[in-house]
Amino acid sequence: MTPLFANGPALQLRIIIAVVLSLVLMFVDHRLKGFDSIRVYLNSLVSPILYAANLPQSMLDWSAESLSSRHSLLEENARLRETNLLLQESVLRMQFLQRENTRLRALLESPVRQDIRKMVAEVMSVTSNPNSHQVLLNRGSLNGVYEGQAVLDENGIVGQVVDVAPTTSRVLLITDITHAIPVRVARNSVRSIAAGTGSMARLELNYVPHSADIREGDLLVSSGLGQKYPEGYPVAEVSRVISNESLPFAQIQTQPIAQLDRIRYLLLLWPPNAPTKPTKATLKEIKRDAKELIQ
Incomplete structure (x- = not known):
C-alpha cells in the first residue's frame, strides 16, 4: 500500500x-x-x-x-510668567555688567569680546554603538554648520561637530574616548586636558602634575586653547583626585556639567574666528598642542 x-x-x-x-x-x-x-x-x-x-x-x-483642565493651564501660565520676569531681571543685570565690562576693558586698552552667532538645533538620533558617543542634529551645511564647531546645551559644553551633510550634522560628545578638550580650573586658572573615557558620567584630566592645585568640587571651564571651543564655558566638575607618587601624573576624574544622556535641544556657536574652510584636527594633535601650551 x-x-x-x-x-x-x-x-x-x-x-x-x-x-x-x-x-x-x-x-x-x-x-x-x-x-x-x-x-x-x-x-x-x-x-x-x-x-x-x-x-x-x-x-x-x-x-x-x-482634555487638560483649565486650572492646570492657568497654573502653568502663572509659572511661566514668573519665570519670564526672573529671566528679564537677569538679562537687565547682565546688560549692566556687559556695559561695565566694556568700559573697564576700554580703560585697560584690552580688546572687547564680540558677541557670537548662535543657532538652536534638535537631536534627531543617538548612535546606538556603546563605544561611540555621537548624536545627529537637524542642522547642516545649508545652515552654515562646519566641522569642528562647538556645541552646547543649557548647562555647558556638549561636544563638537565632526561630520556635516547639507541638512544634518554629527556631533562627537566630550565623553567619547577619542575626544579631548583643553580646560582650566575656574578657581585658579590651572590648565589641563579633559579626555573622554567612554562613560557618559566621567572625564579624566591628562598630564596633571602631583603639585597642581586641583581639588574635588572645582569647576572646569573651556580654556580657549586650540581655538576649537570658546573660552569660559563650563565643561566638568572635579569628582575625585588620586595622587599616587609612583605614577608620573595625578589621576583626576571629573563629571560633565552637561546632561549628555538626556540632551534634546542644543546650541551651535559661531565664534568670531570661525574658519570658512575648517580642518578637522586629530586627537593626537589636540593633546600635543594643549600639552605644549601647558608646559
Missing part, C-alpha cells in the same frame, strides 16, 4: 540545511552587500506599519493634551 504522505528529509538534515543557508545569507549580506537594496524596500514597506502601530499612542497623547 502506497502511503498518502511521503517521508521528508530527516530532522537533523533540515537543521544542517537551515544553518548552511543562514551562514551563506549572512556572508552575502555582510561581505557582498547583496541585500542593501532589498533592505531599503523592506524598510519602506514596514514604515506604514510602524506609523500605524504608533497611531493609538499618538491619539491618546493628543486626547490627553486636549
Whole structure:
C-alpha cells in the first residue's frame, strides 16, 4: 500500500540545511552587500506599519493634551510668567555688567569680546554603538554648520561637530574616548586636558602634575586653547583626585556639567574666528598642542 504522505528529509538534515543557508545569507549580506537594496524596500514597506502601530499612542497623547483642565493651564501660565520676569531681571543685570565690562576693558586698552552667532538645533538620533558617543542634529551645511564647531546645551559644553551633510550634522560628545578638550580650573586658572573615557558620567584630566592645585568640587571651564571651543564655558566638575607618587601624573576624574544622556535641544556657536574652510584636527594633535601650551 502506497502511503498518502511521503517521508521528508530527516530532522537533523533540515537543521544542517537551515544553518548552511543562514551562514551563506549572512556572508552575502555582510561581505557582498547583496541585500542593501532589498533592505531599503523592506524598510519602506514596514514604515506604514510602524506609523500605524504608533497611531493609538499618538491619539491618546493628543486626547490627553486636549482634555487638560483649565486650572492646570492657568497654573502653568502663572509659572511661566514668573519665570519670564526672573529671566528679564537677569538679562537687565547682565546688560549692566556687559556695559561695565566694556568700559573697564576700554580703560585697560584690552580688546572687547564680540558677541557670537548662535543657532538652536534638535537631536534627531543617538548612535546606538556603546563605544561611540555621537548624536545627529537637524542642522547642516545649508545652515552654515562646519566641522569642528562647538556645541552646547543649557548647562555647558556638549561636544563638537565632526561630520556635516547639507541638512544634518554629527556631533562627537566630550565623553567619547577619542575626544579631548583643553580646560582650566575656574578657581585658579590651572590648565589641563579633559579626555573622554567612554562613560557618559566621567572625564579624566591628562598630564596633571602631583603639585597642581586641583581639588574635588572645582569647576572646569573651556580654556580657549586650540581655538576649537570658546573660552569660559563650563565643561566638568572635579569628582575625585588620586595622587599616587609612583605614577608620573595625578589621576583626576571629573563629571560633565552637561546632561549628555538626556540632551534634546542644543546650541551651535559661531565664534568670531570661525574658519570658512575648517580642518578637522586629530586627537593626537589636540593633546600635543594643549600639552605644549601647558608646559
